[in-house]
Structure formats: structure tokens, C-alpha cells
Amino acid sequence: MNATTPASNEVTLEGVSKAFGPTTVLQDLDLTIGAGELVTVLGPSGCGKTTALRILAGFEKPTDGRVLVGGRELTQVPPNRRGIGMVFQAYSLFPNMTVQDNVEYGLRVRKVDREKRRRTAQDMLEMCGLGEFALRFPAQLSGGQQQRVALARALATQPEVVLLDEPLSALDAIVRVQIREEIRRLQQQLGITTMFVTHDQEEALAIADRVAVLRGGVIEQIDVPRAVYQNPATEFVARFVGSVTELGAAADYQGGRLPVRAPGGDLDTLFIRPEDLTLVPEPDGDCTVVSQIYTGERTTIRASSQERDAEGNPLELITSVSAAEAADLTPGTRVSPYVMSSPALRVTAAERHVAEREAALEAGEGGLRAAGAASVQAGAAR
Amino acid sequence: MTQAGAAPAPTQSGAEQGGAAASPAQRPSLFSRARWQGVGSALRSPATLSLLPLSLVLLLFFIVPIVGMAIIAFTVTAEDGSTGVGLDNFMALTSGSHSAAIVNSVQVSLVGSTIAAVIGTLTSFCISQIRSEKLDSVVAVFTSVLANDGGAPLAFSFIVTLGNAGVVYGLLNLGDTGFSLYSWQGLVVMYQYFLIPTMIMVTLPTFVGLRKEWREANAALGGSAPTFWHRVGLPIAMPALLGGWILCFGAAFATHASAAVLIGAGGYPLIPLNIGALLGQAGDSQQVAMALGVTMVAIAVITLFAFNRLQRRSARWMH
Numbered sequence: 001m002n003a004t005t006p007a008s009n010e011v012t013l014e015g016v017s018k019a020f021g022p023t024t025v026l027q028d029l030d031l032t033i034g035a036g037e038l039v040t041v042l043g044p045s046g047c048g049k050t051t052a053l054r055i056l057a058g059f060e061k062p063t064d065g066r067v068l069v070g071g072r073e074l075t076q077v078p079p080n081r082r083g084i085g086m087v088f089q090a091y092s093l094f095p096n097m098t099v100q101d102n103v104e105y106g107l108r109v110r111k112v113d114r115e116k117r118r119r120t121a122q123d124m125l126e127m128c129g130l131g132e133f134a135l136r137f138p139a140q141l142s143g144g145q146q147q148r149v150a151l152a153r154a155l156a157t158q159p160e161v162v163l164l165d166e167p168l169s170a171l172d173a174i175v176r177v178q179i180r181e182e183i184r185r186l187q188q189q190l191g192i193t194t195m196f197v198t199h200d201q202e203e204a205l206a207i208a209d210r211v212a213v214l215r216g217g218v219i220e221q222i223d224v225p226r227a228v229y230q231n232p233a234t235e236f237v238a239r240f241v242g243s244v245t246e247l248g249a250a251a252d253y254q255g256g257r258l259p260v261r262a263p264g265g266d267l268d269t270l271f272i273r274p275e276d277l278t279l280v281p282e283p284d285g286d287c288t289v290v291s292q293i294y295t296g297e298r299t300t301i302r303a304s305s306q307e308r309d310a311e312g313n314p315l316e317l318i319t320s321v322s323a324a325e326a327a328d329l330t331p332g333t334r335v336s337p338y339v340m341s342s343p344a345l346r347v348t349a350a351e352r353h354v355a356e357r358e359a360a361l362e363a364g365e366g367g368l369r370a371a372g373a374a375s376v377q378a379g380a381a382r
Numbered sequence: 383m384t385q386a387g388a389a390p391a392p393t394q395s396g397a398e399q400g401g402a403a404a405s406p407a408q409r410p411s412l413f414s415r416a417r418w419q420g421v422g423s424a425l426r427s428p429a430t431l432s433l434l435p436l437s438l439v440l441l442l443f444f445i446v447p448i449v450g451m452a453i454i455a456f457t458v459t460a461e462d463g464s465t466g467v468g469l470d471n472f473m474a475l476t477s478g479s480h481s482a483a484i485v486n487s488v489q490v491s492l493v494g495s496t497i498a499a500v501i502g503t504l505t506s507f508c509i510s511q512i513r514s515e516k517l518d519s520v521v522a523v524f525t526s527v528l529a530n531d532g533g534a535p536l537a538f539s540f541i542v543t544l545g546n547a548g549v550v551y552g553l554l555n556l557g558d559t560g561f562s563l564y565s566w567q568g569l570v571v572m573y574q575y576f577l578i579p580t581m582i583m584v585t586l587p588t589f590v591g592l593r594k595e596w597r598e599a600n601a602a603l604g605g606s607a608p609t610f611w612h613r614v615g616l617p618i619a620m621p622a623l624l625g626g627w628i629l630c631f632g633a634a635f636a637t638h639a640s641a642a643v644l645i646g647a648g649g650y651p652l653i654p655l656n657i658g659a660l661l662g663q664a665g666d667s668q669q670v671a672m673a674l675g676v677t678m679v680a681i682a683v684i685t686l687f688a689f690n691r692l693q694r695r696s697a698r699w700m701h
Contacts, residue, residue, distance in 0.1 A: 059598055079601040086602035092595035096617045105613070106603035150599075157603065 008070035009160035009193045010035045011056065016065030018051050018217075025051045026217040029065070034209075036191040038184065039222075042204040043214035044240065049197045052214070053163050056195060058082050069161055085154035085162040085192075090170040092150055093138035099125065099149050100134040106157035124152040127186065144175035151183065155190065162187070164196045168203065180207055201241045205229060213237045230273070230344060238271040238345045243300075245272045245317045247337070251349065258337050260286035260305040262315055269352065271345040274320040278338045279303055285334035287317055292326055299326040303335055448679060455672035471666075471673035480674060483651035487635055488681070490566050490652065494573040495630035501574070502581025502630075503623055509582070510589035518590055521582065528579035529633075537643035540572045566650060569641060577630045584626035588619045628689045632682060653678050 011033040018026040025048045033039045041049040054060040056067060058079030067075045074082055093102050103121040112120070125131050128148045138146055147167055154162055164183070168176045184207050187194050198204050204211050205225040212222040213236070221233035232238035248267035249258060263269035279289070279301060287303040299321055304314040317337055321329065329335065424430070458468035475481060509521055543550045544563045551557065562568055592615055600610040616623075638654035645655065653674055660671035 057598075057602060059601070079598070080604050080606055083604070084602060086599065088595045088599065090595075091593060092599045094596060094599070094614050094618075096614065105600075105605070108613075109604045109609055153599075153603070 008035070010068075010070060011161055011193050011195065012066075012068040013052065013056065014066040014068065016052070016055060016062045016067070018048070018055060018060060019063050024217060026055075026062070029217065029219060031212060031219065031222070033193050033195055035193055036188075037209045038187050038194040038196060038207060039210050039212055040196045040198055040204040040208040041212045041214055042198055042201055042241070045199060047214045048217040049199075049214045050165060051217075053165050053195055053197045056161075057084055057086055057163050083157070083159055083161075085157065085159035087147070087150045087154050087162070087164045087167045089166045090143065090147070093146055093153070095138050098135050098137055099130065099141070102138065102149055103153045103156050105153060110157065120156055121152075124156045125149075127155075128152040128182070142175075143171050144179055147171065147179055148182070151179075151186070155186065155192075158190075159192065161193045161195075164194065166198055167196075169198070169200070176203070183207065205241070211241075213240060215240075232271065232345050235269075235271065235345065235347065243274050243318045244344065245274070245277055245319075245337075246270070247272065247315065247317075249346075255339050255342070258339050260307050260315060260317075260337060262307050262309045263352075264310055266349050268349055269347040270339065270343040271347075272339055272343045274300070274318050276339060276341050276343060277317065277319045278340050279317065279319050279321075279329060279335040280338055281328050281333050282336045283334060285336040287315075287335050287337065289329050289331050289333045289335055290316075291331060292329065294323075294326075299323055301326065301329050303337075451672045451675050451679075454669055455676045457669060459666050459669070471669045472677075474670045475673055475677060479651045480656055480670070483653045483656040483674070484677065486566065486651055487653040487678075490569050490573070491631050491634035493566075494570040494577055494634045495627055497570065498574055498577030498581050498630045499623065499627040502578045502626065503585055505578065506582045506586040507589050509586060510592070518586065521586060525579035525583040525586070529576055529583050531579075532576050532637060533639040534643045536572065536575060537640040540568075540575075540644065544568070544571065564644060564649065568644060569650070569652075572640060572644060573634045573637065577634060580630050580633055581626045584629060585619065585622050588622035592618060625689050628685050632685050632689075635678070635682065635685070 011031075013029055013031040016026055016029045016031075017024070029048075029052060031039070031041075031052070041052060043049045051060060055062050058067075058074070058077060062075065065075075066073055069082070069084070093099075094105065097105070100118075100121050103124050104117045107117045107120060122131070122134070125134055128151055130145065130148055130152065133141060133145060133149075138149065141149065147170075150167070167183070168179055171179065180203060183196075186192075196204075196207060205228070208225055210222055211225050211228045213220045213228060215236050221228055221237045223231075223233075228237060229242050232241065238244050246263055247258060247270050248261040248263040248265075249270050251266070251268055253268070253270075258270075261267060279287070286307070287305040289301060289303045291302045293300040293302075301319050301321055303317045303319075305317070307315045309315055455471050456467050456469070457465050458470045459465050475484065506521075509517060540548075540563060542548055544556070545551060546557070546563070548563070551561075551563075563571070596614050597610055600614060605613070636654065638658065641652055642655055642658060645652070657671045657674050657678075660667040660674070
């Protein structure tokens with residue numbers, strides 16, 4: 001629509017805070033989505049990810065901070081003048097209109113003439129693989145088809161920014177992956193700046209240029225998917241994204257066979273990804289294989305040890321092996337863990353002590369901020 | 383749909399021929415052969431037995447009385463005592479008190495139901511905006527009770543509040559405005575007591591059912607609030623609004639007891655009051671009463687038919 005320079009659709013949330021009554025949902029959030037970039041915002045329910053998206057869309061007003069698109073401040077601009085496309089979780093199509101009329105809606109509002117409207121809508125529907133459904137009503141479509149129409153509708157006005165609020169969470173697994181790939185393809189093809197909110201970590205990693213992990217209204221880490229998985233910045237990210245084994249290790253431990261000990265005391269805490277951990281059958285091994293879960297390409301092995309963590313639960317180790325390797329790791333086998341490459345995250349005893357003290361102080365203040373504050377403390381306080 | 387009566391589409395399986403499984407686009411019209419064949423094969427199924435109790439009730443309390451009423455209405459007694467078929471009883475409705483009753487009944491019902499439709503719609507819209515499930519269910523219970531309220535007690539409660547010696551009448555000095563409860567305005571006001579709840583009862587679920595996502599999708603696509611109501615909100619709510627309005631019309635139209643208590647006989651003729659009066663008289667007045675009754679049924683059937691059409695319009699996209 002508008003002739004714009006490529007950088008003009010960069011999206012920035014600057015120092016955005018949001019409180020609903022006494023509950024702080026977002027705290028001083030800074031987030032920049034580059035022009036044409038897809039950023040997934042990942043977090044557990046209640047972490048503020050949907051609120052951040054709704055502030056960007058204009059459906060919520062931030063308590064503090066600014067919203068900018070292409071350098072233009074939109075904080076006070078109502079949603080219908082922001083020109084931001086949006087795809088909702090489900091059931092957002094207008095039920096009284098055909099698919100075609102739904103896709104034309106934004107153009108009709110913009111008073112685009114009838115012929116051009118028809119053509120654009122047809123193009124959009126073709127692009128989303130829905131050409132033959134133009135005259136159906138939404139209720140006559142499957143959930144996946146409905147979300148495709150919702151996407152076509154959001155793209156029909158050629159917005160520079162598109163927001164997707166858990167658009168796949170109501171769909172079944174196969175359709176989910178299909179549409180996820182379609183969204184990514186269209187987004188790259190059209191170069192649309194995109195914010196994709198999800199609670200599904202696999203989805204977040206698969207689709208994104210960068211992943212922002214949100215917790216308690218604070219961004220714990222924002223980085224490319226590989227970095228978020230392989231080098232989590234905090235204990236929370238290590239636990240929330242992918243599987244992880246947590247073990248204590250002496251300060252001078254540099255890899256190899258790891259004696260199984262619970263984190264705590266003077267030990268560092270290692271966060272080890274399944275592919276970095278090898279369980280080797282040894283008659284005097286510290287652990288026992290508990291279960292094998294066959295998932296096709298890989299088999300997940302769980303083992304547990306006599307050692308117990310601070311809460312008295314047995315330590316659990318997770319690794320993933322090929323079917324051939326799994327033959328040696330039947331339940332009941334005694335094994336020892338070896339860490340083959342550097343762990344995803346290492347929290348030293350000193351760092352943990354500092355975090356524990358901070359946590360105690362914050363708890364003393366009774367501040368709600370405790371929930372969202374710095375990284376390491378939550379794991380340490382557990 | 384002009385050729386809807388044609389043979390079923392070749393894609394349909396042989397066993398299903400007859401249109402029972404026809405898609406909406408090729409649904410046979412009311413009088414097509416295909417449609418009746420479908421009904422026929424459905425009636426041959428053993429499940430038809432389950433319709434028996436309902437059919438019996440319909441027959442005894444609906445069809446028999448209507449047919450009886452119609453027979454009497456079309457029966458003309460000559461001066462020599464012999465009887466024949468004719469429209470004389472209906473001719474008697476074209477003048478005097480009875481024609482006034484038909485006009486009055488339609489007028490009171492139309493004005494009363496229109497006011498109730500507007501107030502009820504606004505009220506249920508406001509209730510839906512509060513977005514409290516608890517409130518919605520409380521309202522559902524209260525409106526369904528109030529919608530069925532009426533009769534003599536309602537008339538008496540209006541007489542003690544808005545009658546010439548009524549409490550509210552005195553407080554507001556309604557006498558100065560020329561308002562009288564014992565007039566057609568009085569009837570309209572009294573009817574609101576059960577018509578507004580009827581309207582709320584019918585329309586609240588529709589307003590509650592308008593999804594937040596539709597409103598937000600409208601905004602994200604550049605639409606203003608009026609755009610939303612023009613293109614999405616009202617089109618979705620319209621069948622329920624019109625349906626509720628017609629339902630109110632029917633309810634007002636059929637009201638007898640409260641109107642009888644308030645107006646009495648003769649003061650302001652209405653169809654139900656005139657039927658009541660005629661049934662108490664001797665001679666061929668009973669036949670005229672039945673003719674009035676048939677007229678009333680005809681108007682009610684037309685109303686319900688319109689209601690049904692509107693319902694079907696909404697069902698087109700609400701699967």
C-alpha cells in the first residue's frame with residue numbers, strides 16, 4: 001500500500017509495563033522486532049505474552065512505556081488505525097459472511113472498489129490454498145481451514161505488521177505443523193514483521209527468527225532458537241525450553257564421568273540437554289534406568305538415582321539415544337552419566353548463593369516483583 | 383431453487399433418493415415430490431412410534447379444537463333453522479365492535495411489542511456488556527418467570543400503582559398528563575411488564591454470544607464500532623431481534639385475562655375480550671365468536687410463519 005523504506009516496519013515496545021489492579025503483568029518490557037523478522041514470544045500461561053501482543057495491537061493500554069512501529073509512536077492510537085494485522089486463537093471469522101466476504105472485510109472498510117476487492121481476496125485465498133472454499137460459510141470449514149482464512153483475512157490489507165495470538169493451539173498436531181510452515185512461508189515471502197505468541201516451545205523454536213522467553217512479565221532471554229536451546233541464559237529458560245537434567249558438580253569438574261550428586265552446598269549446578277548426556281552401562285553405576293519411551297527416530301531414556309534433591313525426590317536423568325543404543329539400556333540397567341560436551345548452563349555455587357540472598361531480600365520486601373526478577377534465583381529457591 | 387422439484391442429483395446414493403440427505407443448496411421445495419418421498423420413507427421407520435404421544439396431544443388439544451372452531455365459524459344458520467356453509471359470520475366482523483377489536487388488537491400488540499423490542503434489546507445489550515455469567519443466568523431465570531407472568535393479578539397490581547387512585551399515579555401526577563391506565567396506552571404500559579422480559583429472554587443469549595474476537599478482528603481490520611454493528615453485530619443479532627419482536631407481538635395479541643380485568647367488557651374492544659363477551663350471549667353469536675377465533679388463529683399463524691422464516695435465515699450460517 002504505502003511506499004515505505006524497509007526499516008519502516010520495525011516494531012518496538014519500549015519500557016512497557018502493564019498492571020491490572022494490584023497485579024503486575026508486564027514490567028518495563030523492552031522488545032524490538034526487526035523489519036521482516038518473526039519473533040515468537042514464548043512463556044507459560046500468565047507470563048504476560050498475550051498482554052504484550054494486545055498492547056501492540058492496541059486492545060490494551062500500557063500503564064507505562066511506548067509502542068512504536070517504524071519509529072512512529074502508536075501508544076495512544078486506537079487499534080483500528082494502527083494497520084496491524086491480527087490472527088486470533090480461534091473462532092474469529094465473522095459467521096454471517098462467506099469466506100470471500102471475510103477476506104474482503106478489511107478492504108471493504110478501506111473503501112477499495114469491488115473489482116479490486118474480489119481480485120485481492122481471490123489471490124489471498126489461492127495463496128492460502130483455499131480457492132475453492134470462497135463461497136462457504138466459516139461454520140462449514142474445519143478448524144485448520146478457518147485459521148487459514150483468518151490468516152488470509154489478516155494479510156489481505158497488506159499490513160506491515162502481523163500479530164498471531166496462539167493461532168494453532170486449537171488445532172490437532174498434523175494440521176498444526178502444516179499451517180505453522182505455511183505461516184512461515186508467507187511471512188518470509190511477504191517480508192512482514194511478525195510477533196507470534198505461543199506456549200508451545202517446539203512451535204516457538206521451529207518458526208522463529210528469534211525467540212523471546214517471557215516469565216512473570218519480564219523477558220528472560222531473547223535470541224535465535226539455537227542459542228535459546230543450547231545456551232539458555234537462565235535456569236528458567238533451561239527448564240522451560242526442551243528437556244534438561246540438573247545435577248550438582250564440583251567446581252573443577254570439566255566433563256567426563258559425573259558422580260551423581262544433588263545440586264546445592266558448594267557444588268555448581270549443571271543443566272544438561274539429553275543429547276549432551278550419555279548413560280553408560282556400568283555394574284557399579286550410580287543410577288538405574290527407569291523407562292524407555294520410543295518416539296520413532298529417537299528413544300528417550302529416563303534414569304533415577306538414590307541421591308535425592310532438596311525436596312527429597314530422587315534425581316532424574318534424561319537422555320535420548322538411537323534405537324540400537326537403547327538395546328543396552330533396558331529398565332533396571334545400572335548406568336553412570338557422562339557429560340560429553342559442555343552443559344547448556346552452569347550455575348556456580350557463588351552465583352547461586354548471591355541469587356538466594358537476593359531472593360530472601362525480595363521475599364522480605366514482599367514485592368510482587370520477586371516473581372519476575374532476575375534469573376537464577378527461582379531455581380535456587382526451590 | 384427454481385427447479386428444486388426436479389429429480390435428486392445423480393451424486394446421491396440410490397437408497398437415499400428422495401432428498402432426505404439433500405444439501406442446503408439443493409433442498410427440495412415444500413411441494414416437491416422428492417420432499418414428500420423423503421417424508422414418506424421417514425414415516426415408515428419404527429422411530430415414528432416415538433412421535434405418537436406428541437401427535438396425540440396435538441390432535442386432541444390443537445387440531446380438533448381448531449377444526450371444530452372452523453366448522454362452526456363457517457356454518458351459517460338460515461332463518462328457517464336450516465344450516466349451510468357460508469362466510470356470513472366473517473361478514474359480521476367487518477363492522478362495528480368486532481372490526482374495531484381486530485384493529486385495536488393489532489394496534490396494541492404492534493405498539494406494545496415494538497416498545498418492548500426496543501427497550502428489551504437495549505437492556506439485554508447492556509446486560510451482555512457487563513460480561514458476568516452469574517448475572518446472565520440470574521437474568522435468564524427472572525426473565526423467564528416474568529415473561530410468563532400476567533393474568534388478573536398483573537392487572538390488579540397495575541391498578542393499585544398506575545390506576546386513577548394508584549400510588550405511582552398520584553406521586554407523578556400522571557392525571558395532569560392525560561394518561562389513563564384504562565385506555566389502549568394503559569394496556570401497552572401493562573403489557574411491557576411481561577413483553578420486555580420476553581424480549582430480553584430471547585435476545586440476551588445472542589448478545590452474549592457475540593464474541594470478543596469478532597469485535598477485535600473488526601478493529602484490527604480497520605473497522606470502527608459503528609462498522610462492527612453495521613456489518614457484523616446487527617446482522618448476527620437481527621434474526622433473534624426480529625424473532626423476539628414477533629414473539630412479543632404474539633404474546634400481546636393473545637393476552638386476555640389481564641386486559642379483561644383492566645378494561646372490562648365494551649370499553650375498548652379487543653379480539654379476546656369480544657370472543658369472551660360473545661360466548662356469554664345467546665343466538666348465533668357463538669358462530670361469530672368462532673369466526674373471530676379463526677381470524678385470530680390466522681393472524682397468529684402468519685406471525686409464527688414469519689418467525690420461522692427468520693429463524694431459518696439465522697440457521698443458514700449457524701450449523
